[in-house]
Every structure is written in C-alpha cells, then in structure tokens.
Amino acid sequence: MWKTKFGHCIYSSTNNAHVYQNLIYRWLTFDSDALQTVIHRRNPQKPILKYISVLCLLARNMPGKTCMLGLGGAGAAHYLSSHNSSSPLIAVEKNPDVITIAQKFFMADKIKNLEIIQQDATEFMQKESTSFKHILIDLYNAHSFPSECNTDVFFLNCKKNLEKYGFLAVNLANPSEQFNLLNRIKKQFLHTVSIPVKGSANIIIFACNSHSFSAITKYLYQATTIKRLEWDALWGHIAEIS
DSSP: OGTTTTTTEEETTTTTTEEOSSEEEEEEESSOOOOOEEEEEEEETTTTTTHHHHHHHHHHOOOOOOOEEEETTTTTHHHHHHOOOOOEEEEEEHHHHHHHHOOOOOOOOGTTTEEEEOOOOOHHHHHHHOOOEEEEEEEEEEESSOOOOOOHHHHHHHHHHEEEEEEEEEEOOOHHHHHHHHHHHHHOSSOEEEEEEEEEEEEEEEEEEOOTTTTHHHHHHHSSSEEEEEEEEETTTEEEEO
C-alpha cells in the first residue's frame, strides 16, 4: 500500500505490536507486515483499509446498539461513530496492550460513544445478556482467525445476542479459512450474503437473525448499489457492490 511508504516505527510492544507513521498516515501491525489498522492522522474517521466500509455497511445505515468484536487500532470504530455518533458502540478486545495502543496512538479515547471492554470475545458472547442490532466481527491477528472463535458454539452465541432482525457482519481475511468459517456461520443462520471486497483478499459475510432472505437483501439494497446478486453452489448468495 503506497500510503504506508516512508514510514518509521514510533512504538513497539513486548507482544510484537508495532505502530508506524509517516506525514499523513499511522498504522498498526501484529508480528508481521499485515496491516491491522491504517488511519489518516488528521481525519481518522476516513476508512483507509478497503474492507472497513463494507464491514460497517448495514450498521452505518441502520443505527442501533452495535458490538464490535476486535478493536485493533479503532479504524472501524472511528468510521462507524462518524456516521452514528448517538448509537451505543461497544468494542470487545482481549489484549490490554491493543487497547492501550488504540487509545494512545489511534485516538480511540476521542470516540465519545465508544465503550471498550477488555474480555475474550467467546467469553463475552457466552455471558452477555444484551441484545444488539449489529454484531461486527473483525478478529484476525497477524496470521489467522482465533481458533477459540472458530466454533459452532461461538456463532450460536452471536446469534443469541442479536435482536430479531439484527445483523451479523464478519470480516474473513485469510483465503485459506474463509470457506470453513462461512460454513460455520451458515449452520446458525439460514441465509447469508458474501461480499468480496474489491482490491483485497477480504470477504465480508452478512447474516440476519431472521428466517427471511429478504431481510438481508432489503437493507443491503437500501445501503448500497448492488450491481449483481448471484447464487453459488458452494458459497451461497454472493453480491457485487459498486
């Protein structure tokens, strides 16, 4: 990514989290060159990584109580809060080092409607009694989706914590894991729509706590321009958006 050229490291943690910046951008990595977060230093609510706007698509256009599993550098939180600053936004992050970095270097403490909870995502979903309009899952570390979240029980608990007609959005970043995770989601949710993110390997999966497929497509059509919606024998419904 050209935006991360000519950067220098301004912080390294004992857990191999690194913060870099250049004159315009600041970014976060975990134990690899994979970019966890990139923000514009003067305009942090502007999404830089392409998947952010797709992951937040329905939550942005349908305000309601939202839970984000995974904080990273708060790029998604900045973007979503800029659109729905009055809706409660909870971010669940297991790693206290990541929380400190997000607050110190990525201005997470400036997001007025954001509450950060330090807890494992599986434990939070299992014990939480609140119903959310949206649950956004963005849990990839430097290499993979957390194994403790790659279970049928985890996605069942996600469904349990959604309102009726609430929406799940999941970022699938590792091509080798995408199909397996999609199948886990489909075990709990009758209908899904997969949206490949242009210019990246990411796929965003949307699911709704409803038996009606139109509950997803209705709001996707309201939120964006769907150029094509097709059925694939392996992946199910796949949408291309503009």
